[in-house]
Every structure is written in C-alpha cells, then in structure tokens.
Amino acid sequence: MATRRVRFTFEGDAVTEPIIYLLGREFEVVTNIRMADVEQDFGWVVLELDGSHDEIDRALAWVEEHGVRVDPVAGDVVEG
C-alpha cells in the first residue's frame, strides 16, 4: 500500500464535476480531503490518496484525463 499527497486544481466545467466521488468508485483508492477552496469557475483540493502504487497512478491519470491538474502537495519542486 502507498500514500500520496496531492493537489487537484479544477477550472471551468471541471469545478462542477463530482471527480473525487467518481475516483473513489472507479479505483481502489481511498480519498481523504484536508484543505480546499472552491470558487465559481476555479478551485483546488488538497487530499491524501491511499491504495496500491499502481492503482494511485492509474487514478491520477484518469483525473488528469478529466481536465483536472494534479500536482505534488508542495507545489513545483523543480527550481531554476
């Protein structure tokens, strides 16, 4: 089992889609929201994912296919 802490960023139509609910149904991954801020056409959610490493990878790829940006919780770590 693995745990991953990530940040989802939603824009446009993705804001109103129940992405996190669907993620939990489609994949063997437990979602645990820790912080969030959602406006009318933009929002972000910081959450923890529990599951197998491969299942989390598949789940995150699926989330990105649905127009949601996925980042490490610490933001960009590649610096100049």
Place this chain on the structure above:
Amino acid sequence: MTYATSLTCRECSREFPLDPLHVCDFCFGPLEVAYDHDGIQSKISRERIESGPRSIWRYKDLLPVDDEFIVDLNVGWTPLLRADRLAEQLGMRELYIKNDTCNPSWSFKDRVVAVASSRARQMGFQTLACASTGNLANSVSAHAARAGMDAIVFIPHDLEAGKVLGSAVYNPTIVAVNGSYDDVNRLCSELADNRQWAFVNINVRPYYAEGSRTLAYEVAEQLGWRAPRQVVAPMASGSLFTKIHKGFQEFQRYGLIEDTPIRMIGAQAEGCSPITTAWRGGTTNIRPVKPDTIAKSLAIGNPADGYYALKTMKRTDGGATGVSDAEVVEGIQLLAEYEGVFAETAGGVTIAGLRQAIATEQIDPDETTVAFITGGGLKTADAIVEHVTQPIPVEGTLQSFEDAFAEAPQAATVGG
C-alpha cells in the same frame, strides 16, 4: 547553539519536532521553523553581529543550525551598491542594488542551500538532492563537495549542456529525467518520501527557506541599521519574497532596527506570472501556469509560497509587476550599462519590474528602495548575447583603426 525550537504549521499552528518534515500531517499546510525569541533577544546585538564573520554565519543566532554542523562556503555578505546612475535613469532619488551575483556559485541559492546542507548534516544525512534547471543544482553540488557529502541532482533530459556544466564540475550524480517538467516534479516529490536523502527544497524545505532571511539582515546592516522603505524582489515560488520581509520584521522585533513600514513589490516575467496575475485579479487563489519565458530561474508555474507572497504584498501596501521577455533583456542591459552589474534574467525581471512599479505608481521614486539581484549573468548568456555590443574588427595598424573607428556607431560615445 541554535535557538530553533520546532517546526510550526503556517496554517493550523500545530508543532512538530525539528525533523526532515515539510508538510503538516494534519492539514498538509507548509511547515516553518519556530525559534526561542526570548533566548535570541537576550543574546543578540548589533555589536555581536558586527563582530561575526563576513558571511551569512554572522547571523547564526537566527539560523536553525548548531555551530559544529555549519557547511561554510563563505556565502553572503554580498555588496549593497548605491545605484545613483540607474536611479537617475529611472527618475529615482535613492536606489540600492543588493548584488547576490557575488556568491560562491553566483546566485542567492547559496544562502538557502548553505542552511539546508548544514541542517541536513545536523540531521545525519549523507546525501543532498534537488531537482533543478540551474542555480539550485549548482549550489547543491558545490555545498555537497565542500561538506564531503554525496549529491544527486535531477534535471530535465533536454537541459542545455552549458547549464549542466555548472553542476557537473563538482562531480555530483546527475540524473536526466526523460519526461515533462511535471514528471520531474512528481518523481522527485515521491523520492523525497521514500529515500534517505535531503532534498533541499522538499523534505528539508523549512530550513532551506530560512536562508533567504539573511538577505534582509545584510541589507539592514549595510544601510546603517535601518530598513528600506521599498523593496523590489523577484518571485518564483514566492519564498524568497516572503522571507525577505520576514527578515526585516525580525530585526525590528529584536530592536536592531527601527519599526518602519516596508513596502514589498514582487517581480515576475509575464510568461510565468501566476502570483502577479492573482494579485492583479484581486484573489489569493493562484492558478498554475505552464512557464514560457526566458527567465527560467523564475519559471515556477505552481508556486508553493504564492499565497503567502500575496499576503505579504497586501499587508505591506505592496504590489506586483509582470514584464515581457523584451523588457527582461532591457532590464539586464540597464543594470549592466548604468551600474556595471551583469545579472541573469531574474535580475532583468527585477529591474524591469522596478521600472514598471514606478510607472504604475506602486512605489514612490523619492523613497529609499532596494532591488534584489539574485544571480550572475553568465548563467543566462544566451538570453542577452544577441543584444549586446559587437566588436569593431580592425587590422593591427593605426590607419585601419582610425578608419574603422570613424565609421563605428560606438565612436560617438567614447570620450578622449
């Protein structure tokens, strides 16, 4: 002996031990080093600082490292230049340039890596790591060499050879990741959780960030123990910007300088300006962007401390600027031609941002202003090479020189 006491969550204020942690286990907010302020207050004085080494370690009472673990490359105590010629050009009265191109690996990253590598050594790490396209990798590699530690540096696979050289000379392990910029981000975030390596800006980020405060300490001391009224600094993750302000506030708290207001202005390139865009939009929600600018050392599309940078601007009646790549080049040229300082593109962003801040009345040209130049120009020579003076070709005879010189446009500007 350090006065650091714990790590504290910037969101929920929960406390954690001084371990290699960077995110609060409860709310996932970022962690920051907390100090015994009474202990510092009882010991610190202008005289004590002035008797210290001419490096960031003159401020060791304010840094989270015990003396015996310090990795010392003589970082910091860089020049603060009064920039009268540039000030006149920009219509300003009193402008200073904090010239951090003079650090051992030619950028301000030496300040943060000096603290991160020292703390990493104190926590028992043998390996320093980072993901970087330039300055950070150079500094991590240099500090690891100095400390006798191992270094592993992750770079995008398509990074130019010239940029790899600045790290490679120190003989670190260099891993070229075949994937997108986001892939490198993800890989390194996962490795930081799974390896016994000190990723300087991930699992030891709280200590790393503390090094930036020394920029403010030095400026206050070099100004004759006072804070400037206005600051212009570049923004990438936003950490440097917030820590400069925090550094001035700490000196005020300890009575080392007078408690005067400081207006903080952040500078970004338009091709990667998520913080400036949020500021202009009046929101604290930062929308990540895909960077597209020549200012690659500032190209962080999803800035970890952007929210805190925005709060600093608001609290200080400050502001933000966004400049085009053409303006970045002009900024580099202005600084070089009027003050003799060759900055990398981030310095061009700062100077062009300063000019924009004057034009948009975000700063007062009559107030004392400090602009922070964070890296040396040879690191980004490709950005400027086509915009600089070309040599006048002549034969080795006086007549050849006189003929060519008379025709050359530069001749009109050469006196004597």
